[in-house]
Amino acid sequence: MEVINEIRFSMPSLSVNEAAARAVVSAFMTQADPTVEELSDVRTAVSEAVTNAIVHGYRGTKGKVELTVKLLAGREIYIRVKDAGCGIEDVEKAMEPLYTTAPEEERSGLGFSVMSSFMDRLSVRSKVGRGTTVTMRKRLAAHDD
């Protein structure tokens, strides 16, 4: 993967940083001149991944969430959201639509469904006690210029 540009943003697991993560992604993506829909898709997927890290990864504890955004050759956006939280015991189960471990917080269980339908590729690696890394990619529509 040929990287044209890359940023890394590290934040404490505070819910107020969900909006900050979206703002970072929006600012970075401007250079690729995405459509409104493409930008919305990526912003939403990032919001879901960062929220998962805060709500589930670091449930009741504090830690760091690391967001990496890359612009790859061929107008592809690469996103990585990494936490060092509790990890996911059964990734397959966690990715089932409507499955949630936090119904009392009104989590809808749709986070991974949103990520996979708004992005082209989604991969989740997790180790119990070590943390979770979500990577996603989305190719933006070709440009005339």
Next chain:
Amino acid sequence: MGIDIRSENGAAIAVLSGEIDHHSARDMRAELDRFIITMQPELMAMDFGGITFMDSSGVGLIMGRSKLLRECGGRLEIHNPQPYIRRVLKLSGLERIVKIR
């Protein structure tokens, strides 16, 4: 994030603005629930025209308010969601339990 709730003849309209994520949904939830429990409206319409961002936290917010309204003998409608927010709503299957106009 903003909420402006008006009520007339048993029907309430909650005009929402700003972004709905896990962080902002908490305050919205508290304010809407306070109103629903106190006023027990027959119908509550949540106007999404001014919502500029929503992730799946918004789905949880809608589902929870719909449930509370039903328990109080009322129902919920969603008005004016932007096309992009409609996509999140569609993915959730919410249209089957809440009317979206």
